[in-house]
Amino acid sequence: MALYALLILPSTNRVYADSAVELTKAELLAFDRAVLGGRLENIGTREVAGVPYVTFEVDELGERGAALLGNLSSVYALFEVVGEMLRPVGLTNLDRFDDDLITILKYQGKTNEQFTKLLLNVTLLASAHAGEMLERRFRVLDPLCGRGTTLNQALMYGFDAAGVDRDQKDFEAYAAFIQTWLKRKRVKHKAEFGPVRRERQVVAKRLRIELAADRDEYKAKSTQLLDVVNADTVRSGEFFKESSFDLVVTDLPYGVQHGSRTTGKGLVRSPEDLLAEAAPVWARLLRPGGAMGVAWNTFVAKRELAAGLLADAGLEVVEEAPYESFRHRVDQAILRDVIVARKPL
Secondary structure: OEEEEEEEOOOOOHHHHHHHHHHHHHHHHHHHHHHOOOOOEEEEEEEEOOEEEEEEEEOOOHHHHHHHHOOOOOEEEEEEEEOOEEEEEOOOOOOOOOOHHHHOOOOOOOOOHHHHHHHHHHHHHHOOOHHHOOOOOOEEEEOOOOOOHHHHHHHHOOOEEEEEEOOHHHHHHHHHHHHHHHHHOOOOEEEEEEEEEEOOEEEEEEEEEEEOOOHHHHHOOOOEEEEEEEOOHHHHHHOOOOOOEEEEEEEOOOOOOOOEEEOOOEEEOOHHHHHHHHHHHHHHHEEEEEEEEEEEEOOOOOHHHHHHHHHHOOOEEOOOOOOOOOOEEEEOOEEEEEEEEEOOO
16 A cells, blocks of 8 residues: 655635645545545545645555546645655646636635635535546536636636626626636637527626637637526526536525525525525536535534425435535634535436
């Protein structure tokens, strides 16, 4: 058995950094159970020269194993431990664009980019197609997309991304950012931006972009699709076909700086009402074998209630380890957790 030590990516968010070791261990276990054949043993921690590492043992990691682990949300470098020495292990990943697609946009209330990647990863790993992570172009929906952190992470992976958000300022800010970024980076693309009309009435605004990481792919029509709608999330089914997404990944409003809006109650501080109303809509958009990953503030909604609402929507909540090990503190008012559920085949 070979011993490996994973160096965690430094985080600008101090509170998230304090949780990074335990979150990385849980995420590593999710990778192991879903795509590495359960071959990792003795996942733990070790301090080297005052720096914490996440460690594990495996008989043979291999090229594919390194390519999979290169997508861990907090991985900075991987080493094989040989005696007292750390031998670097080359890592590849799915990233197709410069990382400023994820990091450059700053605004109050933005979800930590490392957590967004973790949430996408563990949702994908719970799906029926986890084994195709390196080959499949997953189709991802964030039905509460805000200013697009999840959408950008999906694009970074080479996936198709779709989003819905009712906040016009967020929608317009994201539309301006992504179009400017694509032009500045000279990424070949075609954008359509404008109102959605039905019966001569404007019912939404929509941004659709076809893009490709290089010109050859664009010419061959091997393009990614970004599709974002400015509308209420409970109307998502009006704009996207049923069973058209592999993954639904979203971060519920935390009920601290902002609330949730529902048709019946308007602005409320608890995400429970929003999830009860929207989860059935989101579940219908999932393909069989797809997975839904939701993050929320446990101070305003208990895990058991969230699980019940997803089950009521026809989904199977993932209960096995490590899917109950992602709870972590964001600040004094937010204790964030993750729940993932599958749509039966």
